[in-house]
Amino acid sequence: MAAASPGQPSPIVGLRREREVLAVALETGRHVVIEGPPGTGKSTLLRDIARQVGRAVVFVEGNAELTPARLIGQYDPSQVLAEGYVPASFSDGPLLRAMRAGALLYVEEFNRIPEETLNVLITVLTESEITVPRLGAVRAGEGFRLVAAMNPFDAIGTARVSQAIADRICRVVLGYQDAPAERQITRMATGTNGQVVDFAVTLTRATRQHRDVHMGSSVRGSIDLVLLLTGLARLRGETSLARPTARDAAYAALSGRIRIADGCDRTPESVLDELLAELWPADTPQPQLTDGRGGAGDDGAPSDGQGKADRLPPPAAGDFFQRPLSAPARRRDRARSSAVRTVSRAELAAMYPSFTAVSPTLGQLDEEAFTRALAAGPEDAATLLADLSHATDRELRAAAHRLAARVFFRLGRAARQPSTGVQRLGAGTADGDLDLERTIDRWSGPWPPAADELVTRGWQARRRAVCLLIDASGSMSGLAVAIAAVAGASAVLAAGRRLSPAILVFSQDITVLQAQGTHRPPGELVTELVQLRGHGVTNLAGALRAASAQLATAPAEERVALLLSDCLPTTGGDPAQALGGISRLHVLCPLPSAESELAAATLARRGNGMSLPLRRLADVAPALTRLLSAETQSLAS
Numbered sequence: 126m127a128a129a130s131p132g133q134p135s136p137i138v139g140l141r142r143e144r145e146v147l148a149v150a151l152e153t154g155r156h157v158v159i160e161g162p163p164g165t166g167k168s169t170l171l172r173d174i175a176r177q178v179g180r181a182v183v184f185v186e187g188n189a190e191l192t193p194a195r196l197i198g199q200y201d202p203s204q205v206l207a208e209g210y211v212p213a214s215f216s217d218g219p220l221l222r223a224m225r226a227g228a229l230l231y232v233e234e235f236n237r238i239p240e241e242t243l244n245v246l247i248t249v250l251t252e253s254e255i256t257v258p259r260l261g262a263v264r265a266g267e268g269f270r271l272v273a274a275m276n277p278f279d280a281i282g283t284a285r286v287s288q289a290i291a292d293r294i295c296r297v298v299l300g301y302q303d304a305p306a307e308r309q310i311t312r313m314a315t316g317t318n319g320q321v322v323d324f325a326v327t328l329t330r331a332t333r334q335h336r337d338v339h340m341g342s343s344v345r346g347s348i349d350l351v352l353l354l355t356g357l358a359r360l361r362g363e364t365s366l367a368r369p370t371a372r373d374a375a376y377a378a379l380s381g382r383i384r385i386a387d388g389c390d391r392t393p394e395s396v397l398d399e400l401l402a403e404l405w406p407a408d409t410p411q412p413q414l415t416d417g418r419g420g421a422g423d424d425g426a427p428s429d430g431q432g433k434a435d436r437l438p439p440p441a442a443g444d445f446f447q448r449p450l451s452a453p454a455r456r457r458d459r460a461r462s463s464a465v466r467t468v469s470r471a472e473l474a475a476m477y478p479s480f481t482a483v484s485p486t487l488g489q490l491d492e493e494a495f496t497r498a499l500a501a502g503p504e505d506a507a508t509l510l511a512d513l514s515h516a517t518d519r520e521l522r523a524a525a526h527r528l529a530a531r532v533f534f535r536l537g538r539a540a541r542q543p544s545t546g547v548q549r550l551g552a553g554t555a556d557g558d559l560d561l562e563r564t565i566d567r568w569s570g571p572w573p574p575a576a577d578e579l580v581t582r583g584w585q586a587r588r589r590a591v592c593l594l595i596d597a598s599g600s601m602s603g604l605a606v607a608i609a610a611v612a613g614a615s616a617v618l619a620a621g622r623r624l625s626p627a628i629l630v631f632s633q634d635i636t637v638l639q640a641q642g643t644h645r646p647p648g649e650l651v652t653e654l655v656q657l658r659g660h661g662v663t664n665l666a667g668a669l670r671a672a673s674a675q676l677a678t679a680p681a682e683e684r685v686a687l688l689l690s691d692c693l694p695t696t697g698g699d700p701a702q703a704l705g706g707i708s709r710l711h712v713l714c715p716l717p718s719a720e721s722e723l724a725a726a727t728l729a730r731r732g733n734g735m736s737l738p739l740r741r742l743a744d745v746a747p748a749l750t751r752l753l754s755a756e757t758q759s760l761a762s
Contacts, residue, residue, distance in 0.1 A: 161299030164343020183223040187234035227266030235273035250293040325350040342382035349378040488520030507607035590679030592627040596690035598663040627675035631668035664697035673706035691721035
């Protein structure tokens with residue numbers, strides 16, 4: 126592989142190891158997927174290597190609408206009608222253009238491409254050729270390589286790349302650069318030196334480490350923050366960085382780049398306010414705004430004539446759980462706790478050996494200690510967390526509610542699945558790619574063909590509505606409560622916001638926690654589930670009828686009920702007679718006895734579904750994934 130010209134600066138900052146691995150992989154004929162969060166330089170890295178070796182790059186934007194015909198190419202309908210299926214009538218897609226030219230085929234958002242489209246690459250990756258119907262075999266030129274890029278943290282609209290594809294490509298993982306490299310990138314991009322760059326980089330990097338943030342900002346946030354800070358300061362006539370200006374600029378530059386963790390009822394702006402308070406305490410001098418256009422020194426440090434800029438203090442070890450509750454939160458807390466007996470610290474210490482470490486003093490909840498307890502024994506730790514939601518210690522109880530929302534969503538994240546059903550290529554007359562052969566078969570002769578003679582192929586999906594039913598009768602206590610909370614979190618994650626699931630809790634009566642098609646903050650749902658305590662009789666038939674009524678309001682072809690119960694009713698009649706309006710009933714049986722496991726399996730068979738036992742907390746997310754995968758396969762068939 127050709128080396129860069131002596132003295133020619135590289136646009137890549139850092140990533141030396143990853144750069145070397147990618148260069149050697151391409152030189153030795155390997156296909157590569159570059160995996161990393163946004164802003165880590167995936168595209169820049171590839172284009173820099175391609176420029177050094179003099180290789181052309183054919184770009185493909187991966188998305189759910191990329192069909193095999195758009196990737197490979199297709200016959201031009203007018204030329205086929207005039208000249209027939211001859212090579213001149215075929216228009217190459219990006220795959221064939223890259224293969225014929227021996228170029229790099231760069232596919233962005235690789236994990237957003239439908240599996241049916243990705244499968245056309247299997248033979249290309251193995252044999253370096255592809256056979257196109259009526260066109261014949263196309264052999265890849267020397268130097269053809271597939272380089273794909275994907276963001277592993279963004280699960281919306283993505284799918285797992287199949288093992289058949291993964292087995293044929295190498296994987297290079299990029300992470301964020303270190304702080305000095307990000308400062309250098311920001312200086313190069315903005316032409317600004319000094320404390321304002323240090324402030325922007327420090328704040329941006331802090332968003333990636335906040336406990337309530339699933340994905341923080343990339344270095345692009347630092348660049349935008351510097352430009353907005355300096356621009357707003359000039360507009361407002363400020364010579365040093367004012368707090369209102371810093372807040373305004375941070376909101377604009379970073380809030381849209383922050384993704385809050387599932388189950389955390391916060392806004393990006395509140396996270397930024399917290400970080401600003403930690404990074405810039407009230408007694409800290411205002412950072413100076415330098416118009417440092419002099420660039421960086423030889424070592425990459427600022428060369429503004431004053432030496433290395435003073436750094437802002439490191440983030441303080443703030444404890445979110447120690448903050449006092451707001452007045453509305455205190456009112457909600459009193460209202461919810463009044464109906465359920467609380468548990469004293471002495472009782473909690475007697476029941477759980479880890480309690481003293483998790484809550485060493487009144488009102489304190491040590492997250493690190495709880496994390497260790499969760500790793501050592503998930504069932505015991507999750508049960509402890511469920512009981513902490515009923516602690517007599519009000520501050521501890523409030524902290525447990527906040528922690529539970531994150532913990533149970535993290536445990537349930539494995540069940541995330543597409544919510545709108547399976548998409549497959551199908552024929553129709555709506556928008557899509559023209560199916561030339563079927564159109565010719567229907568064509569009556571006059572040109573142009575009538576609208577009803579045009580046949581297209583596009584992605585077609587069957588919609589699915591989901592209702593989760595949670596038994597809150599006398600059997601719900603201890604670990605069963607934690608299982609219910611994880612199941613609720615899994616169902617919310619699986620369905621997503623586009624088709625929010627109905628969530629019902631039942632014993633003698635039925636309570637609707639979330640109606641079909643509506644959306645409540647996920648943290649509120651999990652908090653209510655964690656506070657469940659079993660009482661009363663089990664009206665299973667009434668719960669199924671309520672689920673049917675909820676599902677009937679959804680515009681869906683498949684109406685699925687997920688029941689978490691021992692399936693041993695004590696009132697309401699035969700539940701098997703209450704399955705009308707439910708396409709499929711799947712049962713999750715927590716902590717089953719022989720009797721309840723048999724009852725659950727029998728009811729699931731009557732509902733054309735499956736029954737799975739939940740003996741451990743770790744069984745919940747895989748069970749939800751299995752049931753939803755089975756549902757997906759039934760839709761596909």
